[in-house]
Structures are given as structure tokens and as C-alpha cells.
Amino acid sequence: MSKQQQVIRENDGYKKIEEILRSHHSSKFLLVCSRRDNPVKDYLISLNVEHAVYSDYQQNPLYRNAAEGVDLFKTEGCDFIIAIGGGSAIDVAKCIKLFCKMDESICYLDQTFTDTKIPLIVLPTTAGAGSEATKYAVIYKDDVKQTVTHESIIPDYVILEPSFLSTIPEYYKKSAMLDALCQAIESMWSVNSTNESMEYSKESIELILNGYKNYLDGDQEAARSIMNAANLSGRAINITQTTAAHAMSYKLTSLYRIAHGHAVALCLPYVWEYSLNHPEKITDTRGVSHLNSVFAQLNHLFGSDSTQDSILLFRKLVESLNLEIFQNDVSILAASVNPDRLKNNPVNPGADGITKMYTALLNEIIG
Secondary structure, three states: OOOOOEEEOOOOHHHHHHHHHHHOOOOEEEEEOOOOOOHHHHHHHHOOOEEEEEOOOOOOOEHHHHHHHHHHHHHOOOOEEEEEEOHHHHHHHHHHHHHOOOOOOOOHHHOOOOOOOOOEEEEEOOOOOOHHHOOEEEEEEOOEEEEEEOHHHOOOEEEOOHHHHHHOOHHHHHHHHHHHHHHHHHHHHOOOOOHHHHHHHHHHHHHHHHHHHHHHOOOHHHHHHHHHHHHHHHHHHHHHOOOHHHHHHHHHHHHHOOOHHHHHHHHHHHHHHHHHHOHHHEOOOOHHHHHHHHHHHHHHHHOOOOHHHHHHHHHHHHHHOOOOOOOOOHHHHHHHOOHHHHOOOOEOOHHHHHHHHHHHHHHHHHO
16 A cells, blocks of 8 residues: 555554544544444544534435535534544545545536545444545445545544444344455455555455454454454455456345345355356456466465365355345346456456356346
């Protein structure tokens, strides 16, 4: 990661926020968070520092939410941003940071992005996408997903507080963990992978495979490991971006109302198997030998003797979580895949391959 970021992992690390605010001579911060109470929100409100609160964003935040946050930031004369929450809160905070010095009479998305130098602290309350480690933020404008990308929106400080994870509903806890695992796997085989991203990915996968059972049983140390794994997964895809499994997942999420990580985990083994069986379609300039090396490293992480066994172990992991899906519409799903996302995949399945994978996926899980 090119931008320096301080990650605080100690217990009650949020209590360092007062010191950080003082070091930046902040006179007033903007707190981006949900309306729900939590100890950190109470702590921030108790500080002897002026602040404003923005909570009127929604899940899958809109451009309007970011613009409202910018208006509040300016009106209140804020000079610092703190976000507590999942990806929605963090994405809104990133956009406020990026947009807050732009011309408000022109759509922020149509202007040139520059570093505003506004400090940003994030406290993720989920362990999944690792958005606290990335240069990306997602907002929706006119019902179209917009990915905002700029190096400067990588948060300056990240506070990983595993106690947050104890309040997540079980289904979303499982789904977020699967998102982190899938991101790390996809990052390993991405055509954009580097030695640095590979190290992040491998450590993330190892932490998840070794700790997910204890994490789901409520173990606090395992929660810390999974939170670190999600952060590492975010660092990996910040370098590589995601691949075909993510591209295939988005319509599953909206069509069947399932969580994002769940949808990705359903798609990933089909992409993995397709890539294994179609070396003639490889697009990675490093060639088949490189992809085979990646598969061998994944086999080692999964403790298996072959890629087919690794895929089977991944399927069994997902099945053990007892997640469900309900309907079937291959044509809608296949048409939903953004072909640009497939460019990061080491093997390009094309429209025909996507259709075949969706067909196999839905036939297996629906019957």
C-alpha cells in the first residue's frame, strides 16, 4: 500500500482517538455512524471536542448521502472525519473526505479528484470487505453503482476493535467472513497480483481457515484474527481488485436478496474450477505456469493435494454454514456481469462460460 496508514489493534484502541485529534489540532470533527448507540460513539460524544454527527445515509449509500455529509461538514466547520460502521459508513466518510473541497454546484463525480488532506479515522464494525484498507468507495447515483477511486481516501487511521463483531447477526457474520476469504483467494489469482498482495492474501486465508469455527462460536481472540484477516484481504484487493466471482455475485445479491459475501462464495468455486479446466483461455501474461503456481499455493493453504480437493474443501466450508438461496434465472444473472471485471480474471470465461457456471451453480443449490 503506497499511502501510510496506522492500524491500531490493541484492546480499547478507540481511546487513542482523543490523542490523535489533539495531534492534528482538530477543533471540530464529523462523526459518520448509524443511529444505534455503542461504547465508542458514547466515548466520542464525551470528549471535550466539538463535533457534528451524520447518520442519515442508507445501506448501499446514495450520492445524495455523500453530498448531504459534505454540506454538514462545511456548514459545521469540521476539519476531521471519524467513521464507525460497516462498508456504508466508511464509504460515505471516504466520499465526504474526497468531495469536501470541491465545487458544490457541479456533480462531485464529474470533477477531478485531489487529496483534501482531511484526516480520516475508521472503526469497522464488521469483518468482511476490508474497506478500511482500500482506495475505493461505492455509492449509487440514479440507481447506477459508482466506484469512487482515489489513493487519498485510504483512511489515515484504522482502529480494529473485535468486540464490535459480537453484535452482528449470525447470517451477516458468516457472509462477511466469506467475503474476506473470497477476496483473498481472488486476489491471489488476479492478473494484477504482486508479491505484496500475495503475502496479504495468504495470511488472510490462513487466519480465516484456522479461526473461523472458533470465531463463529464467539471466541474473542478468534474474532481478532478474523478482523485482521478482513483487513489483510482489503489490503490485497486494494492492489489487485476482485475478479469474476465478484463480478458474477452482484446480481445474485439483488435478485435473491442474499448478502454479498454469501453470493460471492456461491460463485467462487465455479470460477476456480473453470479457470483450472480452461488453461487455453488464460489472459495473465505470466502464463499457465504462474496460475498453476497460485493454485499450488492455495492447495497448501487448504491443506490439500490437488486443486479439485481445495475446491471441494471450500464448498464444504460454505455448506457447513447452512446458508440458503431460493430462485433460478440464469439469463438475468449472466446478463448482469460487467465484462470489465472479467479482465482481472486469469482465465476469461466469456459470456458462454459465465452462463455455464451460473447454470451449474443454480442446478446444484436449487436442484
